[in-house]
Amino acid sequence: MKSYMIIPTQGGSPVIDSEKTPIHGYVLCAPMKGNSLYLVSGTQAQLDALAKAAVQVVQVSETEGEKWPELKVPLVVTPVLSAFLATAKEAAVDTKLSAGENLKALAQKYSPAFTIEGTDVDAPKDDVKPVGEIVK
Amino acid sequence: MRRHNRPRVWLLNDEFSYPLAAGAMSGTFARPGPGVPTVVDTEAKLSVANGVLTFAGGKVAPDWGDPGIWYGAVTRVAGRTLLYRTNYTTSIDDEAGWDNTQEGTALGGYYTSFGDLKEINNQISIGAVSNAVEYSFAVILRATGTFYFIRGGAYTKWTLLFLDSIGDEASMYPAISNRRSVMTADNIRVPPGWVSIPIIASDSCVRADGPMGLTDGLTAEKNGGGGKAWHFDAGVATIATNKAVITPTLGAELDAGNLVVGTWYSITATQADHFYVGCAVGDTFRAAAATGLDANNKVQAIALSSMFATVSTGTANVKIRSTVAALTAKRMAGVAIVNDYTTPTQGIVARFDGGGNVSIIEFTTATTWNALGTAAKAFTASDLIELDVSGVAWRCYHVTSLGVAVLIASGILTAALAGNAGIWSTSPLNTFSSAEVYAKGNESQYSFLDQL
Numbered sequence: 251m252k253s254y255m256i257i258p259t260q261g262g263s264p265v266i267d268s269e270k271t272p273i274h275g276y277v278l279c280a281p282m283k284g285n286s287l288y289l290v291s292g293t294q295a296q297l298d299a300l301a302k303a304a305v306q307v308v309q310v311s312e313t314e315g316e317k318w319p320e321l322k323v324p325l326v327v328t329p330v331l332s333a334f335l336a337t338a339k340e341a342a343v344d345t346k347l348s349a350g351e352n353l354k355a356l357a358q359k360y361s362p363a364f365t366i367e368g369t370d371v372d373a374p375k376d377d378v379k380p381v382g383e384i385v386k
Numbered sequence: 387m388r389r390h391n392r393p394r395v396w397l398l399n400d401e402f403s404y405p406l407a408a409g410a411m412s413g414t415f416a417r418p419g420p421g422v423p424t425v426v427d428t429e430a431k432l433s434v435a436n437g438v439l440t441f442a443g444g445k446v447a448p449d450w451g452d453p454g455i456w457y458g459a460v461t462r463v464a465g466r467t468l469l470y471r472t473n474y475t476t477s478i479d480d481e482a483g484w485d486n487t488q489e490g491t492a493l494g495g496y497y498t499s500f501g502d503l504k505e506i507n508n509q510i511s512i513g514a515v516s517n518a519v520e521y522s523f524a525v526i527l528r529a530t531g532t533f534y535f536i537r538g539g540a541y542t543k544w545t546l547l548f549l550d551s552i553g554d555e556a557s558m559y560p561a562i563s564n565r566r567s568v569m570t571a572d573n574i575r576v577p578p579g580w581v582s583i584p585i586i587a588s589d590s591c592v593r594a595d596g597p598m599g600l601t602d603g604l605t606a607e608k609n610g611g612g613g614k615a616w617h618f619d620a621g622v623a624t625i626a627t628n629k630a631v632i633t634p635t636l637g638a639e640l641d642a643g644n645l646v647v648g649t650w651y652s653i654t655a656t657q658a659d660h661f662y663v664g665c666a667v668g669d670t671f672r673a674a675a676a677t678g679l680d681a682n683n684k685v686q687a688i689a690l691s692s693m694f695a696t697v698s699t700g701t702a703n704v705k706i707r708s709t710v711a712a713l714t715a716k717r718m719a720g721v722a723i724v725n726d727y728t729t730p731t732q733g734i735v736a737r738f739d740g741g742g743n744v745s746i747i748e749f750t751t752a753t754t755w756n757a758l759g760t761a762a763k764a765f766t767a768s769d770l771i772e773l774d775v776s777g778v779a780w781r782c783y784h785v786t787s788l789g790v791a792v793l794i795a796s797g798i799l800t801a802a803l804a805g806n807a808g809i810w811s812t813s814p815l816n817t818f819s820s821a822e823v824y825a826k827g828n829e830s831q832y833s834f835l836d837q838l
Contacts, residue, residue: 261647262747263757269663275743275761277795283445291761317500363778363798367501367514371795372761 252291252312252373254279254353256305256334259286271300277371280360282338287357291373305334307356308349321350321366396420398468398560398576399430406434411455416574423455424488431564438473439562441480450481454563456488457574461556465580467838468525468560474517475568477501482562482571483525484532486555491563493553494532495525498567505534505548508791510783512548515539524835526581528607530554531789533583535832544832545776546583546705547826551606551789566789577838584831585611585784586704587807587823591630598623598630598695600737605822614697617727617806623695629711629817630809635692641684648753650693650812651685655784656667661685669716670740670812672747672755688812690752696727696808703828704806707785711822713765716740717813721821725804730800734758735810736773736782736794738765744794746773746782748801759795768819775803776826776833 257276258263264276264286265352273292287307290300297309308325310318325343333340341357343352350366357364400423403569409430415422425432429445429451439683460466463506470482483495483506491497495506515521521538522708531551537544549836562571565715588611589601603612616623623632639654645661655659660683661671670688679685706721713719716821720737724730734748745760770785781796807823 262673262755263674272688275795277759277797279797280573281800284697315718317502361798361800365798368779369797370511370793371759372763374762 251294251297252289252371253297253301253309254287254307255290255300256282256285256287256307257290258284258304264288266300271303272296273300274374276370277369278329279369280357280364282360283333285338287360289369289371291371293374305330307331307353318350319364321353322348325349325352327335387444395578396575397460397578398574400439400457400574402434402437402439402572403638407723408433411697411729417826421457421574423457425453425455426451426489426563427453431639432686438572439574441564441567444564444566448479450565451490451563452562453465456485456574457560459559462527462529462531462554462558462577463580464527465582466527466558466576467581467835468574469835469838470483470562470574471520471522471572473520473570474498474515477515477517477569480562480564480567480569481506482523483614484527484558485561486553486558488559488561489788492561493555494527494550494558495561496523496534503536503547505791507532507548507550507552507789510791510793512781512793513541513545518816520596523596524838526583527558530606535835537835543827543830544835545827546633546832548783549824550791551785571752574579575838578598581608581834581838582609583824585609585757585822585824586699587611587614587821589616589630590648591819591821592628594626594760594825596624598625601697601821602690603760604818607822612820616695616697616808618691619689622692626817629838630695630821631814631817632693632809632811633814634812635689637687637689639684639686640679641681642679644676644678645685646687646753647673647676648657648749648751648755649673650688650690651743652688652812653685655682655684657682671716674709681816691728691730693810694722694724694727694730694808696722696724696806697823698727699805699807699823699825701805701825701829702803703776703826704807704828705772705774705824706817707770707820708809709740709768709770709787710765711768711817711819712815713740713767714813714815717811717815719809719811719813719816719818720771721808723773723775723803723807725802725806727806734775734799734801736771737810738769738771744771744782744784746780746797748799751800756797757801758797758799761794763792774826775799776828
């Protein structure tokens with residue numbers, strides 16, 4: 251599984267306690283001041299645990315049917331995300347727009363070259379359902 | 387000067403210049419030819435109109451290889467090239483490339499997945515495609531494996547996306563098939579000759595002990611890239627027993643004051659978990675905090691410039707690959723692209739971190755570092771790490787000695803790079819057994835593909 255999360259940073263790295271909240275991987279989407287937006291990969295349990303110490307923007311999935319379908323639906327604003335955006339003096343998410351549109355707008359304020367398509371990270375293999383079946 | 391216009395003799399040439407109704411492709415010939423397609427189209431999804439092959443989606447119960455067409459066998463020769471064009475109405479999943487049979491899925495080729503452009507053998511993302519854009523593809527056989535090139539859309543020049551090392555079957559069949567995409571294809575061709583893909587730098591590291599000197603041009607492709615001078619701090623990069631070794635320069639032992647954030651250190655004394663959880667004497671690390679030093683917690687600073695050995699590439703848009711022969715726990719080794727090989731102040735590093743991860747980091751000053759990405763990937767001797775940079779976009783792959791590849795991560799960087807790419811290590815306990823640098827193609831290095 252993968253989730254877009256806003257995580258505090260120190261010295262250019264996300265502050266993730268590898269003992270308490272281990273994850274499989276992450277990729278930087280946009281550096282912010284004191285925080286950064288990351289795409290984080292891990293098991294569902296790992297992402298759930300990390301989400302308690304970070305701000306989970308939206309969780310995405312890859313299935314037989316479609317890649318990251320959650321990005322196409324309107325973003326449900328969680329209290330945690332709302333509070334973060336208010337504290338950071340960021341515009342609140344537009345719940346009429348899709349999660350992907352909101353995510354892209356937020357990331358591109360800090361990293362204009364960010365694209366959802368160009369940003370990805372490896373995930374635990376047991377946790378990934380293949381997109382289509384390739385069998386030879 | 388008089389030109390002699392001789393008709394080109396293709397091994398395969400299908401321009402779809404003769405209309406065919408849906409379901410009527412079986413038993414036809416490539417036009418103008420040569421070529422005879424073997425057609426699988428149980429629900430009449432294939433037709434030819436307006437000079438293109440049209441895939442009107444997949445079957446009601448979607449299946450790889452139906453609809454699909456396969457042409458006759460072509461004998462594998464390194465450099466043998468399959469060319470084709472596509473234009474997607476909806477890119478969901480389809481595939482094309484070289485197959486070792488005339489059914490099912492291809493072997494050395496591309497498939498798409500909701501706009502992701504993937505390499506079939508490893509099923510990993512190597513690029514992206516958009517709908518309503520015409521793309522040209524070149525799928526070029528290696529002695530073992532395949533080169534993957536694309537042009538079109540965001541890829542304004544012929545671009546090297548990936549090269550794999552899987553598959554050496556002698557007989558290969560040009561193939562294109564569809565599962566659920568709605569798309570057209572055209573100009574499916576195999577030119578009579580073979581192409582030679584140039585390498586900027588290639589080094590097998592097999593030579594007498596001594597300074598790294600010049601690249602030998604003898605990695606797998608054996609297609610140039612020799613004679614390039616390795617640049618490194620004096621005495622740092624050497625060949626030892628047919629492996630490259632970097633011996634970074636260490637400063638005086640420090641036992642007072644604080645670490646400087648962004649500086650690299652080697653630990654010479656530590657109490658439990660003082661610098662980070664599990665730290666030990668001999669570990670190398672980059673300071674993320676101004677941790678205090680004392681008689682029980684001591685370090686030596688590592689000179690940044692002494693961790694690199696690079697060659698001049700003429701462009702920052704390169705694919706740098708290196709086989710790490712041996713890696714010692716908590717010492718890091720990988721590949722890098724930097725702005726200056728004598729005083730690097732900006733660069734990107736992809737590394738095995740000696741702790742079970744592959745990580746990508748960039749620096750925008752000598753002490754300002756950003757962690758760009760990481761993923762858990764245990765190191766096995768002779769694993770290959772690959773960093774691919776095109777403009778601000780980067781990708782990092784991990785490849786085993788058997789050729790099994792995964793995309794560690796992809797994203798964007800902020801460091802301003804220049805034309806220096808090579809290997810990177812924090813310790814002489816790590817060794818390298820190959821290094822290769824290819825141009826991505828941003829500067830038209832592969833424009834010769836237009837001449838095929």
